[in-house]
Amino acid sequence: MTVARALELKGVPYRTVELPELVHIPHQRLRFGGRSVPAVRFEDGVKEIGSRPLLRLLDERVPEPPLLPADPDLRARVLDLEAWGDEFQGVPRRLIFWGLRRTSSAFPSYTEGSRWRVPAAVSRVVGPGVAGMVMRVHGASDETTREDLEALPGHLARIEAAIGDGVLGGEQPNAADLQLAPSVRLLLTLDDVAPLVESGRAAAWARALFPDVPGRMPAGTFPT
Ligand SMILES: N[C@@H](CCC(=O)N[C@@H](CS)C(=O)NCC(=O)O)C(=O)O
Numbered sequence: 163m164t165v166a167r168a169l170e171l172k173g174v175p176y177r178t179v180e181l182p183e184l185v186h187i188p189h190q191r192l193r194f195g196g197r198s199v200p201a202v203r204f205e206d207g208v209k210e211i212g213s214r215p216l217l218r219l220l221d222e223r224v225p226e227p228p229l230l231p232a233d234p235d236l237r238a239r240v241l242d243l244e245a246w247g248d249e250f251q252g253v254p255r256r257l258i259f260w261g262l263r264r265t266s267s268a269f270p271s272y273t274e275g276s277r278w279r280v281p282a283a284v285s286r287v288v289g290p291g292v293a294g295m296v297m298r299v300h301g302a303s304d305e306t307t308r309e310d311l312e313a314l315p316g317h318l319a320r321i322e323a324a325i326g327d328g329v330l331g332g333e334q335p336n337a338a339d340l341q342l343a344p345s346v347r348l349l350l351t352l353d354d355v356a357p358l359v360e361s362g363r364a365a366a367w368a369r370a371l372f373p374d375v376p377g378r379m380p381a382g383t384f385p386t
Pocket residue numbers: 187197198199200211212213214248251299
């Protein structure tokens with residue numbers, strides 16, 4: 163979502179290649195020399211992997227609109243938030259797969275619109291196993307779920323403060339907006355967690371930048 167929005171903001175037409183979860187790791191190694199998505203191959207053959215390196219490269223290739231402020235102090239704060247955002251991705255990622263292992267009926271909602279959409283009947287059977295495997299890849303467990311939920315108010319407070327300071331949520335989305343808003347938007351797909359996010363300005367900011375995100379994890383998935 164981060165890179166797709168950056169391409170759109172820069173007016174760069176692109177085609178999305180969707181890869182099935184887990185199978186993408188060897189594919190990415192072969193094609194991009196790394197194990198993760200997102201990655202981009204430009205028409206001139208230039209390839210890059212990783213949301214942050216990709217946004218730097220996009221600013222070089224298509225300077226307008228810039229994703230980093232010209233003011234050195236603001237730029238440093240945006241880069242700092244973006245770097246934290248790269249780590250913060252792990253929170254919704256771990257929570258969603260922990261939730262899917264427990265509530266596999268939610269799988270189809272997260273694959274809506276995908277060419278790899280999983281029929282409900284199939285996801286009920288294989289879902290918990292797949293979610294368990296993906297949890298291992300991302301280091302998710304009952305303990306990380308507890309830690310992530312307990313740390314969430316602090317993380318959200320940092321985002322709220324940055325919105326309050328105008329570093330996030332400005333007229334022109336910057337690299338930190340594009341990095342953090344998708345993670346907050348994904349947290350809003352978790353009915354148990356959404357009220358926490360809705361209590362501040364982060365929910366409206368994330369929805370404004372990423373209105374349509376598939377996925378709905380029913381309430382009661384996470385222990386009260
Ligand atoms: N944080 C990096 C990597 C993103 C990332 O972790 N993507 C996941 C998507 S599920 C992935 O491909 N993980 C595979 C792995 O790292 O094992 C970025 O923003 O580009």
